Amino acid sequence: MSDTVLDRFLRYVVIDTQSDPASDAQPSTEKQKDLGRLLTAELLELGLSDAHLDEHGNVYATIPGNTSKDVPVICFCSHMDTAPDFTGTNVRPQILRNYQGGDIALPGDSGQVIRVEAHPQLKSQIGNDIVTTDGTTLLGADDKAGIAEIMTTAAHLLANPDIPHGTIKILFTTDEEIGRGADKVNLEKLGARFAYTLDGSTVGEIENETFSADGVTIDISGVAMHPGYAKGKMENAIKIASDIVARLPRDIAPETTDGRAGFIHPVDLSGSMESAHLQLIIRDFDDAGLVEKEALLKAIAEDVLLGYPGSTMTFTVKQQYRNMKQVLDRHPEIMDNLAEAVRRVGLEPVLHSIRGGTDGSRLSFMGLPCPNIFTGGHAYHSPLEWVSVQDMEKAAETIVALVQVWEERAA
Structure with missing residues (x-):
């Protein structure tokens, strides 16, 4: 040949x-x-x-x-x-x-x-x-x-x-x-x-x-309520997830980093008033940097949840590669x-x-x-x-x- x-x-x-x-x-x-x-x-x-x-x-x-x-x-x-x-x-x-x-x-x-x-x-x-x-x-x-x-x-x-x-x-x-x-x-x-x-x-x-790489999944359980009678009761899971995304640091994102700087990147958001599912990927060249970014993300999510006392979340980290x-x-x-x-x-x-x-x-x-x-x-x-x-x-x-x-x- x-x-x-x-x-x-x-x-x-x-x-x-x-x-x-x-x-x-x-x-x-x-x-x-x-x-x-x-x-x-x-x-x-x-x-x-x-x-x-x-x-x-x-x-x-x-x-x-x-x-x-x-x-x-x-x-x-x-x-x-x-x-x-x-x-x-x-x-x-x-x-x-x-x-x-x-x-x-x-x-x-x-x-x-x-x-x-x-x-x-x-x-x-x-x-x-x-x-x-x-x-x-x-x-x-x-x-x-x-x-x-x-x-x-x-x-x-x-x-x-x-x-x-x-x-x-x-x-x-x-x-x-x-x-x-x-x-x-x-x-x-x-x-x-x-x-x-x-x-x-x-x-x-x-x-x-x-990069070293992890995936993070945040599952949110909100409080569902008829929207006509929701004042003081409803906690919309979609809004909770959106609040978390809105608070992500803009300088720790793929669109604002290069070289050896890592990032936090939301890749999927889905849900309803009652529950929402948020997926993110975390990247850094050092494993310690992954841990820091995951801790930052968790702190942001927990702070957002303080404003929604009837809602809960699970925060799951999955190793992808090193x-x-x-x-x-x-x-x-x-x-x-x-x-x-x-x-x-x-x-x-x-x-x-x-x-x-x-x-x-x-x-x-x-x-x-x-x-x-x-x-x-x-x-x-x-x-x-x-x-x-x-x-x-x-x-x-x-x-x-x-x-x-x-x-x-x-x-």
Whole structure:
């Protein structure tokens, strides 16, 4: 198979793999298995005889090592689902060859324009080939760019057995976009010591840190009463929940923070006069920051309830994921080898922190330390999503260099 990374990418993005947070199944949508079946077939065609799709939609495969050295088994991982934020049905990729600068108008929707002012990374793409949507769907570079890069690397290593490397595991997951990507991964079957997700963005960026994340649910029981005779009696649960939201600090919100600042973010509010349900997410790079924000939120809610003496609430905190840096710092060779690989392909590695989470967060705390590597994609989860072909090629080159570094530094 002599397909390029672009050939593969274009083949994968037209397969609708959007995940569904309202579904309790895994995968949350059966259509994710459509891509999984294709990838399994391609891996088998490459000669990876153990490639298979499990009942949860995860794809596993092994590239056997070809060195006598004792090299740790490394896994490369990407997710097959696309985000539920914007439609991924009927994706029509557009290729802008030899980009010469300027804004990019998308042909399917005149209101959708990728503007250089909002996407300054375009300034470094002069002469490159840019893949976009037609403006009516997302593209799916998150994370089908990563999949294409891993598949291209697998084909390259198998076609070039003179490149020494240890045993390499391939893992493609489902439902990462809804926070369940690692839920059904069988680490014993996978058999890797360390892993890398291909799920980043700007070329050269490597990521060893994510937010720590909790979810908070506040359930409110108010006092229902006929509105015609409610004076001094009714305590409207919707108003109580709204009061809590109204009192949230404006400077601790996603829309007012960046860098290493965390936030409190309401994501759902529903209810009636009698009862209301409020869901929030809490994010911070430090676990102590999570605790502080949760204490602040609880204090706000309790203060609001003082004005409604007949009403009650429950305040429930659920851990979602933790900053993977806590695990990765115990294995510095993982990032050291990655930084060296990035340098070998002619880039300067840029250490970056993710204001979010990846499969790597969960996998790291499940016992598989797993930082993140750039894919070249930008403007994820939106119709303005785009990726550079040359940056995808550079990501694939980085994987090849990385497995060589691990082999060279092994005993």
